[in-house]
Amino acid sequence: MSTMRMTIQRRKILATVQGLPGHVSAETIYHRLKPEMPELSPSTVYRNLKALADMGRVSVTDMGQGWVFEAVGGTPHHHLVCLGCGEVEDLSDSAVRPFFDQLERRGFHVATNHLCIYGYCSSCQEKAGAQEAAR
Amino acid sequence: MSTMRMTIQRRKILATVQGLPGHVSAETIYHRLKPEMPELSPSTVYRNLKALADMGRVSVTDMGQGWVFEAVGGTPHHHLVCLGCGEVEDLSDSAVRPFFDQLERRGFHVATNHLCIYGYCSSCQEKAGAQEAAR
DNA sequence: GTTCTAATTGAAAAAATTCGCAATAGCGAA
DNA sequence: TTCGCTATTGCGAATTTTTTCAATTAGAAC
Ligand SMILES: [Mn+2]
Ligand SMILES: [Mn+2]
Ligand SMILES: [Zn+2]
Ligand SMILES: [Zn+2]
Numbered sequence: 001m002s003t004m005r006m007t008i009q010r011r012k013i014l015a016t017v018q019g020l021p022g023h024v025s026a027e028t029i030y031h032r033l034k035p036e037m038p039e040l041s042p043s044t045v046y047r048n049l050k051a052l053a054d055m056g057r058v059s060v061t062d063m064g065q066g067w068v069f070e071a072v073g074g075t076p077h078h079h080l081v082c083l084g085c086g087e088v089e090d091l092s093d094s095a096v097r098p099f100f101d102q103l104e105r106r107g108f109h110v111a112t113n114h115l116c117i118y119g120y121c122s123s124c125q126e127k128a129g130a131q132e133a134a135r
Numbered sequence: 136m137s138t139m140r141m142t143i144q145r146r147k148i149l150a151t152v153q154g155l156p157g158h159v160s161a162e163t164i165y166h167r168l169k170p171e172m173p174e175l176s177p178s179t180v181y182r183n184l185k186a187l188a189d190m191g192r193v194s195v196t197d198m199g200q201g202w203v204f205e206a207v208g209g210t211p212h213h214h215l216v217c218l219g220c221g222e223v224e225d226l227s228d229s230a231v232r233p234f235f236d237q238l239e240r241r242g243f244h245v246a247t248n249h250l251c252i253y254g255y256c257s258s259c260q261e262k263a264g265a266q267e268a269a270r
Numbered sequence: 271g272t273t274c275t276a277a278t279t280g281a282a283a284a285a286a287t288t289c290g291c292a293a294t295a296g297c298g299a300a
Numbered sequence: 301t302t303c304g305c306t307a308t309t310g311c312g313a314a315t316t317t318t319t320t321c322a323a324t325t326a327g328a329a330c
Contacts, residue, residue, distance in 0.1 A: 005277055
């Protein structure tokens with residue numbers, strides 16, 4: 001059985017994700033750590049973010065501009081991503097709980113802890129409506 | 136105002152996605168079309184799949200092995216993806232409707248038409264349970 | 271502490287995806 | 301039909317991400 005090792009690189013990468021608020025890219029993490037770990041390689045960052053995600057320590061999401069990572073801990077949260085303006089609205093876990101619970105009752109154990117729903121925010125809907133009326 | 140043009144490439148790419156059941160990758164589509172369109176380039180395939188997704192003609196998803204595309208039409212459906220065995224279970228649209236409706240009432244217009252929820256299927260849960268008991 | 275072994279690393283190469291741009295070709299207007 | 305504009309194409313280069321592999325090292329066993 002394979003044991004996950006907590007290497008210096010992995011520990012540092014996790015600490016960096018935890019230290020930054022919000023969503024960070026692999027590239028950001030790499031550039032943050034490179035100065036203090038000159039021998040760090042991009043592949044190590046990619047590999048570890050994936051490993052940390054498997055471990056459930058970070059969440060992974062692509063909200064349109066490539067993969068971003070975020071520390072897992074405290075209350076989970078989710079996002080409503082506007083395809084019009086790019087605005088990201090927070091969605092509380094309690095708002096998705098009933099839906100997830102339904103899946104659990106069905107026999108599926110949900111691991112998603114950072115759901116992203118794409119669509120249009122109210123102001124972008126108004127804009128679209130105005131445009132339509134102008135035609 | 137920019138008009139979306141229906142080029143031969145775009146038409147063929149859409150037809151290919153529509154002609155293949157289930158989820159297909161950009162690479163698959165490229166290799167399918169290359170013989171009959173020798174001058175077709177990968178970038179055109181990537182660009183068009185993205186454009187077709189914006190047009191709402193295809194859905195895009197990454198269920199762990201890179202982006203896959205699927206024709207939009209008929210009843211929308213969603214997926215429960217098992218992180219243990221990789222199995223993909225279908226989830227009807229009616230199962231997510233109440234959740235989406237709630238977001239609509241909240242003022243957010245949902246565009247996601249192919250949701251993927253990650254977790255563990257019942258048989259993988261049993262396996263994990265047995266493993267735990269063995270320790 | 272020492273030993274052993276398999277997980278992990280860094281570097282380079284490969285693969286996947288995006289970008290920049292001159293040439294081409296949809297399609298609306300005339 | 302023909303014309304004109306500009307969205308789109310194919311190509312090559314750039315960027316991003318994954319893979320491969322020999323060298324290293326975390327951590328279990330002693
Ligand atoms: Mn978040
Ligand atoms: Mn599907
Ligand atoms: Zn918006
Ligand atoms: Zn499973």
